[in-house]
Amino acid sequence: MEVNVTVNGAQHRVDVEPRMLLVHMLRDRLRLTGTHVGCDTSGCGACTVLLDGTPVKSCTMLAVQADGRSVTTVEGLARDGQLHPIQEAFKEEHGLQCGFCTPGMMLAAAALLESNPDPGDEDIRWALSGNICRCTGYVNIVKAVRRAAGAMRQTATQAG
Amino acid sequence: MYPARFDYVAPRSLEDAVEALAGGGDDAKVLAGGQSLIPLMKLRFAEPSLLVDINRIPGLDGIAEDGGRLRIGALVRHNDVVGSRLVADRLPVMAAAAPLISDPLVRNLGTVCGSLCHADPAGDWGSVMLALGAEVVARSPSGERTIPVSELLVDTFTTSLAPDEIVTEVRVPLPQRRSGGHYLKLERKVGDFATVGVAVQLELDDGRIGRAGIALTAVGPRNVTATEAERVLAGAEPGPDAFAEAGRLAADAAEPVDDVRGSARYKRAVVQTFVERALTRAHEIAGGSR
Numbered sequence: 001m002e003v004n005v006t007v008n009g010a011q012h013r014v015d016v017e018p019r020m021l022l023v024h025m026l027r028d029r030l031r032l033t034g035t036h037v038g039c040d041t042s043g044c045g046a047c048t049v050l051l052d053g054t055p056v057k058s059c060t061m062l063a064v065q066a067d068g069r070s071v072t073t074v075e076g077l078a079r080d081g082q083l084h085p086i087q088e089a090f091k092e093e094h095g096l097q098c099g100f101c102t103p104g105m106m107l108a109a110a111a112l113l114e115s116n117p118d119p120g121d122e123d124i125r126w127a128l129s130g131n132i133c134r135c136t137g138y139v140n141i142v143k144a145v146r147r148a149a150g151a152m153r154q155t156a157t158q159a160g
Numbered sequence: 161m162y163p164a165r166f167d168y169v170a171p172r173s174l175e176d177a178v179e180a181l182a183g184g185g186d187d188a189k190v191l192a193g194g195q196s197l198i199p200l201m202k203l204r205f206a207e208p209s210l211l212v213d214i215n216r217i218p219g220l221d222g223i224a225e226d227g228g229r230l231r232i233g234a235l236v237r238h239n240d241v242v243g244s245r246l247v248a249d250r251l252p253v254m255a256a257a258a259p260l261i262s263d264p265l266v267r268n269l270g271t272v273c274g275s276l277c278h279a280d281p282a283g284d285w286g287s288v289m290l291a292l293g294a295e296v297v298a299r300s301p302s303g304e305r306t307i308p309v310s311e312l313l314v315d316t317f318t319t320s321l322a323p324d325e326i327v328t329e330v331r332v333p334l335p336q337r338r339s340g341g342h343y344l345k346l347e348r349k350v351g352d353f354a355t356v357g358v359a360v361q362l363e364l365d366d367g368r369i370g371r372a373g374i375a376l377t378a379v380g381p382r383n384v385t386a387t388e389a390e391r392v393l394a395g396a397e398p399g400p401d402a403f404a405e406a407g408r409l410a411a412d413a414a415e416p417v418d419d420v421r422g423s424a425r426y427k428r429a430v431v432q433t434f435v436e437r438a439l440t441r442a443h444e445i446a447g448g449s450r
């Protein structure tokens with residue numbers, strides 16, 4: 001079946017079997033390997049992408065379901081060679097160790113900051129509670145999201 | 161992991177979906193949020209020949225008040241319930257349960273109706289809807305019928321739906337009198353299914369209890385209605401004695417088994433405590449302690 005999908009702003013037309021999962025279309029067909037497969041059983045959130053801005057598990061969705069919709073992967077965060085403020089903040093706050101959970105974490109964080117530009121620690125922990133990290137203990141991830149929120153609010157004020 | 165091969169259609173109308181499902185025979189399945197069905201297909205526990213994806217059908221995503229009931233469409237996601245003012249104002253038991261279901265990512269896709277159709281005894285909505293006395297509306301080529309949730313949930317992963325029926329909405333009666341409700345869930349970590357869950361709904365009538373609804377999650381082959389506990393509460397004076405008695409009777413109604421989440425004895429004890437606590441909270445919400 002043909003899937004017409006916008007991924008990170010670019011239009012793609014991909015021919016897939018109905019049983020192909022969204023994550024495999026992204027990784028194997030579009031070569032966007034930033035989206036990771038952790039558990040493959042819907043439990044870890046490593047495969048999180050944004051579907052029309054909403055974070056979902058791309059291992060628990062069919063590629064054909066994305067037809068006509070817009071997907072954002074971690075490759076879509078940086079703009080013009082500039083890291084996204086969330087990426088910058090994860091780097092600064094050591095919000096990652098092995099990095100396996102990081103793409104999913106950052107996308108879940110991006111969705112949170114879109115709806116709540118000034119979240120408290122509890123809001124951040126709650127929003128990221130579907131994303132599991134085996135390394136960091138989460139403390140620096142929460143710090144990173146708070147730092148990114150601050151940076152993004154500042155940019156918004158300057159622009160406004 | 162890849163699911164086994166299947167055909168896929170994504171109709172744009174309910175009529176087309178009903179026709180496609182009926183045409184697909186006994187092995188055709190509805191795809192709603194996919195948060196239970198797709199994992200099962202990946203593990204090859206489910207191998208449908210045809211998936212009828214209902215996500216492109218307009219008009220199924222609303223939560224609306226209509227003639228004394230709340231209508232919740234087949235595409236209302238768990239997270240839509242979390243964000244609903246109407247639910248927060250009128251049905252605190254739903255508002256309490258919604259944020260405890262799974263994790264934020266699953267809540268963005270999984271649906272209330274899909275959860276009921278999945279009939280997992282560890283599903284939270286089953287208990288909530290039993291406590292509220294809700295019913296679902298099912299559509300097939302031969303027409304439409306309503307099925308009380310108490311008759312929908314037959315056994316583990318088994319409903320009374322015919323293979324060609326699509327649930328279009330769940331209808332929850334809105335309490336007319338002073339009422340309150342609450343959901344308590346014991347989980348090992350965020351995103352886990354319940355070790356034990358308890359849903360209660362309490363309606364007060366002139367200082368006494370009118371209708372009481374109590375149902376239990378993850379302690380039986382399906383969501384269990386604590387019928388005896390409901391019966392002793394109806395007409396009783398609300399208060400610690402009645403609530404403790406209801407807790408004991410609900411624990412008797414539970415049929416827990418030993419598993420990784422806990423022993424049967426432990427779960428039964430949790431049921432007793434949770435029913436008592438949830439009733440106390442529901443009574444407060446109903447304004448009973450004023």
Ligand SMILES: Cc1cc2nc3c(=O)[nH]c(=O)nc-3n(C[C@H](O)[C@H](O)[C@H](O)COP(=O)(O)OP(=O)(O)OC[C@H]3O[C@@H](n4cnc5c(N)ncnc54)[C@H](O)[C@@H]3O)c2cc1C
Pocket residue numbers: 042043189190191192193194195196197198199234260261262263266269270271272273274275277278280282283284285325326327328351352353354
């Ligand atoms: C990691 C994880 C954790 C979870 N934790 C919880 C939890 O704590 N509590 C909980 O209650 N649930 C939990 N779930 C399950 C989740 O709530 C699912 O969303 C829900 O059980 C099924 O809803 P769905 O819309 O995703 O249905 P689907 O997966 O699309 O379908 C499930 C079944 O119902 C049928 N069906 C769906 N919609 C209809 C319809 N309208 N008419 C007829 N048949 C239909 C399908 O054919 C299928 O057989 C969890 C899931 C995951 C992946």
Ligand code: FES
Pocket residue numbers: 036037038039040041042043044045046047048057058059060
């Ligand atoms: S890989 Fe998708 S949830 Fe773990």
Ligand code: FES
Pocket residue numbers: 095096097098099100101102132133134135136
């Ligand atoms: S940094 Fe290793 S899993 Fe999160």
